[in-house]
Amino acid sequence: MVRDPEKEPSRVRSMFDGIAGRYDLLNHLLSLNLDRRWRRAAARELPELGQGVILDLCGGTGDLSIAAEGSGRAETVICCDFSHEMLARANVKFRQRGVDGSCLVLEADGLNLPFPDGTFDAVTVGFGVRNFVDLDAGLGEIHRVLRPGGRLIVLEFSRPTRAPLAPLYRFYLKRILPRLGDGVHGARGPYGYLARTIAAFDDPETLADRIRDAGFPTCDxxxxxGGIVASHTAIKASR
Structure with a gap:
């Protein structure tokens, strides 16, 4: 496998550490606040788990963890990310919302998770699989730490394919997103990376195929x- 040098873990970690302070502001601004709706919709896809445990992988500043906790589907959510600064913001957010007893943080690499096989009842990944330096290895790790019958929910940016949205979105990715994001952030680079990785990433059906290849019998x-985001759901085979 030829690795994309832009996705080398140390480089991506440093980038997210650098933008952590304004990450939430820019997410809401650049998505016109739709990111909140996308995360709530993903949380609604979680099954009723009772005292179960959810892993929110690439959890960043914790918004999807909070949505998952608020859904009442499980007792504990572990927000896992390899960016120390992003998790520091998540910790503050959990305390402010009074969910720090049920939403926990863990700094770890998604390609080498420090958990035994079959640990989690569900795994969520919000806008993170696109950043894996080895996507297939990352999906394999997710499959490993899910219990039999456990559910995977992936939110990821996509690309609309129909007019008039498709050409408008291409223009937004190429011309507007990098300038607006880097302008608000005050540094060049991070949001150009975001635009490039969205443009280069697998289409939703190809991603679904790769999730199936990781060991999930089905992936819907x-x-x-309008196709700006795709939501994937897969269930690990029962024993």
Missing amino acids: WSPMT
Whole structure:
């Protein structure tokens, strides 16, 4: 496998550490606040788990963890990310919302998770699989730490394929997103990376195929907001 040098873990970690302070502001601004809706919709896809445990992988500043906790589907959510600064913001957010007893943080690499096989009842990944330096290895790790019958939910940016949204979105990715994001952030680079990785990433059906190849018998997906985002759901085979 030829690795994309832009996705080398140390480089991506440093980038996210650097933008952590304004990450939430820019997420809401650049998505016109739709990111909140996407995360709530993903949380609704979680099954009723009772005292179960959810792993929110690439959890960043914790918004999807909070949505998962608020859904009442499980007792504990572990927000896992390899960016120390992003998790520091998540910790503050959990305390402010009074969910720090049920939402926990863990700094770890998604390609080498420090958990035994079959630990989690569900895994969520919000806008993170696109950043894996080795996507297939990352999906394999997710499959490993899920219990038999456990559910995977992936939110990821996609690309609309129909006019008039498709050409408008291409223009937004190429011309507007990098300038607006880096302008608000005050540094060049991070949001150009975001635009490039969205443009280069697998289409939703290809991603679904790769999730199936990781060991999930089936993977269903649906477009959101005209295809700007895709939501994938897969269930690990029962024993």
